[in-house]
Amino acid sequence: MKKVLLGIFVLIFLALSGWMGYYFYKKSNTDPVVYKTEEPVTTDVVKKTVATGSIVPRKEVEVKSQVSGVVEELYVEAGEIVKKGQLLAKIRIVPNIVNVNNAENGVQTAKINYDEAKRELERYEDLYQQKVISEQEYRKYKADFNLKREALQSAENNLQLVREGASKRSGQASNLVYSTIDGMLLDVPIKAGSSIIERNNFNEGTTIATVADMRSLIFEGKIDESEVGKLKENMDLLLTIGAIEGRVFNAKLEYIAPKGVSEEGSIKFPIRAQVLLSENDFIRAGYSANADIVLDKREKVLTVKESMLSFEKDDTFVEVETAPQVFERRAVKTGLSDGINIEVVSGLQKTEKVKVPEAAATQKI
Incomplete structure (x- = not known):
């Protein structure tokens, strides 16, 4: 029994020894890792946020x-x-029968009052000509006649308006x-x-x-509460309209709502911007659009990809190639970032090459 166990142990030991020898042999013949490098690029860095909305006429x-x-x-x-x-x-x-009936009754009543006032005026006019009554009393009846005449004309106009929608007087x-x-x-x-x-x-x-008025268009959209604090009036917007491919329109932010509205569980603030159009531009009302709001911008600055950076406490580092596949860890000072590229203020030259982390390829030397 002991000889059997000893034999099994020897076989296991020999198998492990062979596997370890094969593993170290393969590892010694593995191609060395060659890291990819990139040079810094001089370009513009634009930090922006996006608001969704639509194009509508101002008036x-x-x-x-x-x-x-x-x-x-x-x-x-x-x-x-x-x-x-x-x-x-x-x-x-299409006249309302009740309204027409009321208007006709109004005309009949006004006509009766007018005829009575007319007879009274004629009678008192004769008495005035005969010097039986004073001018003041005559004028009272004349004024009453004029009022009844105006009431009759008003009732007739009202009847015509009810029937036809128009009046002779106006x-x-x-x-x-x-x-x-x-x-x-x-x-x-x-x-x-x-x-x-x-x-x-x-x-x-x-x-x-x-x-x-299609000559004066505005962009109406909404922006998340996390971004609204970064906005100011007169900021530049770049409008992308889905229905118009290959065109970017300029706009100027002119209004930020002081109160947000709840939308799908988050608070958003309405904004409005004037669309700056040239004479030949025509945009249909109701187009959906996305507005890129420029929060900050740096022109023609030295940049690297943000993925090349490593961070330690408050310091930022990159790995700079000093010799072929030999890298030096160096602290750099960074500036504005757009989420992909980041401005390098100091610590790096344009001609130097920077290691791209986790972007390695294998080759045989």
Whole structure:
């Protein structure tokens, strides 16, 4: 039994010895590690944050009707350029029976009062001509006649407004809809024959058209609370619009909301920026856009990749190649970083090579 155990032990020892010999042989023939190096680059470093939002007109209005009825004529369509005061639509009023009845009763009452005042005035005018009554008393009846005449005209105008939407006295028609500003028609949501509701104190009314000044556009977006403290008015923005490839538009930050809003569990602050367009630029309203807000910038400075740095307490180090694959650990002073490249203020020359950590390749020497 002892001889068997001894034999097993010897076999195990020989196997381990052979494996160890093979391991050290392979390790001695392994190619040495060659570290990759890169030279510092002179470039611009821009620190920025991103806000998402959309492009909207600064001035956009919804034109509504002053009367209810049916659209009889529609003179414009979306995309047209209109001027302030230009006729957009004509409304055919469908009169309310109760309102018409009340207006007709008002006319009849005013007519009776007018006829009575007229007879009184004629009678007292004869007495005044005969010097029976004084001028003061005559003027009282004449003033009463004038008031009754004005009341009759007002009742007739009211009846005409209820029936037709226009009055003879004013010469204006409330059933005609005009543009209130110069601009482009973004939308005309109604069609000829559509029923509409008037604008009043109790409802917004039916929108006849949406008009906007497309020469003055703004970017409206939101930015996270962790970044809003770094923003200031008049900062430069670079707008990237998904629908317009290969173009970057400039903008100027003009508003930062003093109060944030809760959105998907985080607090975000609305911002607004003026879009700076050239004469030939045209951007459609409603485009989604991303705004790169430039927080700080360094132009033509010496930079290395931030991944090349190592940190120890408050010091920053890089490994500089002093001879082929021989590196020296050196402290450097850094400046602005954009998350990829970082400015090197001192401690490194442009011609020196810096070790790229964990970017190694193997080769046989």
